[in-house]
Amino acid sequence: MTTDRSVPLVTLDTVSYIYPRAEKPALHDITLDIGRGEFLGLIGPTGAGKTTLCLSLSGIVPQFYGGRFFGRITVAGLDTLEHPVSRLARHVGAVFEDPETQITATSVENEIAFALENLNVPREEMLVRIPRALEAARLEGTAKKHPRELSGGQKQRLAIAAALAVQPDLLVLDEPTSQLDPMGAQEVFATVRELNKTLGITVVMASHAAEELAEYADRLALLVDGALVAVGAPDDLYAQVDYLERCHVRPPQVAQTFARMRQAGVLVPAIPVRLAEGRTALKATAHSYAVQAPSIPPVTTVKRDPPLLSARNLTHVYGNGTVALRDISLDVQAGEYLLIIGQNGAGKSTLAKHFLRLLLPTSGAVFVDNTDTRDLTTSALAKRIGYVAQNPDSQIFNATVEAEVAFALKNLNYDAADIRTRVEESLTALGLWERRAAHPLALPKGDRARVVIAAMLAMRPDVVIFDEPTTGQDYRGARAILDISQQLHTAGKTVVVITHHLYLMPDYAERVVVMGQGALLLDAPIREAYHAVDVLAATHIVPPQAVLLARALAEEYHADFPLLTPEEVAACFEKDVYHGDTEDTEIF
Amino acid sequence: MSALTLHTVERDSFFTWLDFRSKLALMGAITLVAFVWESPVLGGLLALALALMCLAVGVKFSYIRTVVILLLPFAAFMILMQGFLGADLVRARLDREALTPMFTFPASWPLIGGGMMTWEGVLYALNVVFKTLTMILVLPLGLFTTDVNAMVIGMVKAHIPYKIAFIFSSTLRFFPLLFEEVQTIIEAQRLRGLAFETMGALKRLRVYAKIAVPLILGALVKSQMLDIVLQSKAFTGSPQRTYLHETRLCAADYAVMVGAVLFIITAAVAYFGWGVGKFAGLRIW
Numbered sequence: 004m005t006t007d008r009s010v011p012l013v014t015l016d017t018v019s020y021i022y023p024r025a026e027k028p029a030l031h032d033i034t035l036d037i038g039r040g041e042f043l044g045l046i047g048p049t050g051a052g053k054t055t056l057c058l059s060l061s062g063i064v065p066q067f068y069g070g071r072f073f074g075r076i077t078v079a080g081l082d083t084l085e086h087p088v089s090r091l092a093r094h095v096g097a098v099f100e101d102p103e104t105q106i107t108a109t110s111v112e113n114e115i116a117f118a119l120e121n122l123n124v125p126r127e128e129m130l131v132r133i134p135r136a137l138e139a140a141r142l143e144g145t146a147k148k149h150p151r152e153l154s155g156g157q158k159q160r161l162a163i164a165a166a167l168a169v170q171p172d173l174l175v176l177d178e179p180t181s182q183l184d185p186m187g188a189q190e191v192f193a194t195v196r197e198l199n200k201t202l203g204i205t206v207v208m209a210s211h212a213a214e215e216l217a218e219y220a221d222r223l224a225l226l227v228d229g230a231l232v233a234v235g236a237p238d239d240l241y242a243q244v245d246y247l248e249r250c251h252v253r254p255p256q257v258a259q260t261f262a263r264m265r266q267a268g269v270l271v272p273a274i275p276v277r278l279a280e281g282r283t284a285l286k287a288t289a290h291s292y293a294v295q296a297p298s299i300p301p302v303t304t305v306k307r308d309p310p311l312l313s314a315r316n317l318t319h320v321y322g323n324g325t326v327a328l329r330d331i332s333l334d335v336q337a338g339e340y341l342l343i344i345g346q347n348g349a350g351k352s353t354l355a356k357h358f359l360r361l362l363l364p365t366s367g368a369v370f371v372d373n374t375d376t377r378d379l380t381t382s383a384l385a386k387r388i389g390y391v392a393q394n395p396d397s398q399i400f401n402a403t404v405e406a407e408v409a410f411a412l413k414n415l416n417y418d419a420a421d422i423r424t425r426v427e428e429s430l431t432a433l434g435l436w437e438r439r440a441a442h443p444l445a446l447p448k449g450d451r452a453r454v455v456i457a458a459m460l461a462m463r464p465d466v467v468i469f470d471e472p473t474t475g476q477d478y479r480g481a482r483a484i485l486d487i488s489q490q491l492h493t494a495g496k497t498v499v500v501i502t503h504h505l506y507l508m509p510d511y512a513e514r515v516v517v518m519g520q521g522a523l524l525l526d527a528p529i530r531e532a533y534h535a536v537d538v539l540a541a542t543h544i545v546p547p548q549a550v551l552l553a554r555a556l557a558e559e560y561h562a563d564f565p566l567l568t569p570e571e572v573a574a575c576f577e578k579d580v581y582h583g584d585t586e587d588t589e590i591f
Numbered sequence: 592m593s594a595l596t597l598h599t600v601e602r603d604s605f606f607t608w609l610d611f612r613s614k615l616a617l618m619g620a621i622t623l624v625a626f627v628w629e630s631p632v633l634g635g636l637l638a639l640a641l642a643l644m645c646l647a648v649g650v651k652f653s654y655i656r657t658v659v660i661l662l663l664p665f666a667a668f669m670i671l672m673q674g675f676l677g678a679d680l681v682r683a684r685l686d687r688e689a690l691t692p693m694f695t696f697p698a699s700w701p702l703i704g705g706g707m708m709t710w711e712g713v714l715y716a717l718n719v720v721f722k723t724l725t726m727i728l729v730l731p732l733g734l735f736t737t738d739v740n741a742m743v744i745g746m747v748k749a750h751i752p753y754k755i756a757f758i759f760s761s762t763l764r765f766f767p768l769l770f771e772e773v774q775t776i777i778e779a780q781r782l783r784g785l786a787f788e789t790m791g792a793l794k795r796l797r798v799y800a801k802i803a804v805p806l807i808l809g810a811l812v813k814s815q816m817l818d819i820v821l822q823s824k825a826f827t828g829s830p831q832r833t834y835l836h837e838t839r840l841c842a843a844d845y846a847v848m849v850g851a852v853l854f855i856i857t858a859a860v861a862y863f864g865w866g867v868g869k870f871a872g873l874r875i876w
Contacts, residue, residue: 037722053783058819061822061823063819063822065821067818067819067822087827088822088823088825089825089826089827090825092822092823092824092825093825095823096823097823099816099819099820101816104813104816104817104820105763105816105820107817107820108740109738109740109764110738110740112835113740113835113836115840116824116835117824117826118825119835120832120833120834120835121824121825121826121827121829121832122825123831123832123833124833125833126833126834126835126837129833129835130835134837135802162686168624177799235693241874254809338684359782361778361781380786380788381781381782381787382781382784382785382786382787382788382789383786385781385782385783385784386784387707389782390782392779395778396809396812397772397775397779397809398782399805400641400776400779400780400801400802400805402804410783411783411784412784414780414783414785414786415784442806455704458783459783462783462784469751516836548648588657
């Protein structure tokens with residue numbers, strides 16, 4: 004395969020697109036060439052047009068959706084308007100966000116074969132290509148397995164293998180890692196990069212995973228409101244921290260750290276965007292400044308007896324024999340903000356569902372305010388414990404936002420006046436009062452999540468459990484949801500959050516429970532938990548880059564730097580105590 | 592997940608190794624004979640034999656039990672309808688006027704006073720119930736023992752248009768997703784204080800009815816996503832395609848198909864020749 008990047012494989016020439024019945028264009032006047040063998044990262048906030056751009060490369064936009072399309076896109080010389088999607092599929096492989104919905108076959112090999120069968124590839128050729136695709140996606144030995152036997156990361160790699168078997172020139176991936184744990188995400192990025200390097204496949208990947216894109220992408224394209232506002236190498240684009248933050252795009256934490264240092268007056272020659280460079284630069288900078296480990300106030304937890312939520316020797320075995328929880332003992336005190344982390348399948352959601360009696364212990368017991376959940380009903384528990392599941396759409400079943408929020412109150416037999424008051428309070432608190440007459444599913448994803456939170460808050464629960472609330476949200480959307488969780492915590496509620504996005508949590512959580520393969524691996528204050536890298540590694544979790552930079556400082560100074568955020572790392576440098584040579588430094 | 596979702600059996604058996612075409616032939620023969628037979632005795636025996644076959648090939652007992660439980664209200668309805676009100680139909684089947692009373696309500700009772708339940712009506716109702724049970728149980732026998740992909744290939748080889756075979760297989764794939772969606776929505780409603788566990792059957796039915804709208808909306812979103820995924824995999828519905836798996840009929844397949852044909856012929860000869868399986872042929876009253 005030719006990998007001459009000066010030869011564009013994909014050309015977008017003044018492309019604009021408006022979805023049917025939409026008022027604003029989803030893509031606006033985009034001109035871009037993508038070279039053969041290039042790895043292009045698409046970044047931008049939710050609603051920027053990343054998915055639309057991905058779909059337009061395979062011709063699905065506008066051929067499937069309709070709408071108004073302007074300009075021209077060619078892929079491998081084929082105009083995406085003039086050639087049917089099935090013809091373009093020979094050249095463009097697509098991988099979508101949700102690993103569950105894009106796998107249609109009942110075995111791994113059938114999944115890979117499906118596109119080949121559609122393209123009339125002879126059986127003998129399929130028998131050659133399938134093992135190759137499996138090997139490239141590191142899925143050897145899984146050919147006969149049912150896709151549901153695979154992990155989330157493996158499923159996404161299966162989707163990649165299926166796309167790869169077609170031997171496309173271009174692989175388009177739309178948020179392929181957003182639903183995966185850090186290890187699954189890492190597997191997907193590493194596989195894609197390997198394919199890009201060794202087979203020369205051109206890659207376009209839309210993602211919010213800034214740290215990984217900085218590591219793997221050759222070039223980034225920044226979309227805002229459907230317009231292409233910047234294109235450049237990760238070193239250039241991610242280094243513009245202020246600009247990206249104004250665009251509601253999260254830069255890698257390494258870049259954030261050095262940008263904060265520079266803002267604080269520390270001389271920073273260049274903003275690194277990758278961890279390895281960041282570590283080196285941090286050590287170099289540390290030699291020129293007095294570095295002071297901040298004093299961290301000790302964490303005090305007031306223990307109350309009995310705890311509000313309690314699991315005692317809890318084991319849960321699913322009907323198919325999977326041991327999801329193994330002898331878990333855990334107490335949650337009233338007013339705590341608890342973070343639960345762990346790999347996909349670690350048992351986090353299974354644990355949370357026990358507190359609502361959505362699941363019953365196979366052995367052991369679960370107590371809510373000292374009452375065994377076996378003696379309670381889910382509906383009774385729901386009055387005290389609000390549970391916000393990962394996908395808001397599966398929790399919406401009313402025709403208006405107002406009816407959605409009132410649904411629980413009617414079930415709980417509140418009188419009409421009380422329902423009106425609570426609905427108004429709840430919707431106003433979540434900024435949705437003006438949208439009360441809208442159909443919930445007609446709202447943007449972030450707003451849909453807030454509708455579900457509003458519906459749950461209207462019950463005024465004592466405990467709120469957020470299960471993967473930030474999945475599929477951009478940085479702004481994720482922070483908005485977590486800010487709500489913080490307001491609830493400040494108001495005295497007990498908050499439990501389950502998430503893979505560790506970098507979001509230092510501003511919120513106090514205590515962290517680390518789970519792995521159904522067991523409780525660690526229960527500690529957040530600073531201790533985030534720095535327990537060996538325990539985190541055991542459940543395939545990588546700490547945020549700021550933590551790893553803090554550990555680099557700790558190695559350098561043989562001192563304890565229990566830092567969690569870029570701001571905290573930057574604050575260690577005393578700008579007034581500079582030992583370096585100013586002539587050697589250049590401030591950008 | 593509900594016991595009624597479509598799934599594959601967990602162990603291999605003689606039946607799982609058969610080609611889907613021979614299974615189709617057997618399913619067709621059983622369905623045809625069940626449809627023709629009006630004898631509740633033979634119908635019941637056929638349903639029982641089929642249930643035993645299902646268990647033998649690995650269909651779970653809980654599944655069969657659920658099917659039977661779900662059929663009970665239908666069975667009760669049929670017995671009441673045919674027992675009390677189906678006299679004309681039964682007379683036409685028997686070609687005689689006199690029916691055997693099982694019991695009669697006292698004439699003084701309002702509305703139903705004087706109503707008579709007949710043995711013939713009840714037996715005719717049982718015939719309908721066993722017919723229905725047979726036609727339902729024949730599905731897991733064929734569908735649960737066959738991989739969806741093998742079904743498509745088998746149907747295409749049986750000269751069923753590929754588009755129809757694909758729609759059929761997609762529907763089968765979609766079924767479990769719909770059941771999951773129903774469970775998810777009910778779970779979400781329980782988390783909003785809906786006391787589903789303490790509800791009576793009627794209230795539950797009302798809850799299920801209200802789920803229809805979000806369920807359909809969710810299904811539309813999923814089907815749209817599936818459409819995009821299929822298109823991106825070069826799917827056009829064209830029969831001009833290749834297949835990874837080959838399927839060949841073996842001796843066992845031919846034996847099953849010949850057996851299916853013989854079953855139909857034997858049943859037809861016995862039915863038309865000696866009245867075996869006819870409702871009028873029953874001599875138990």
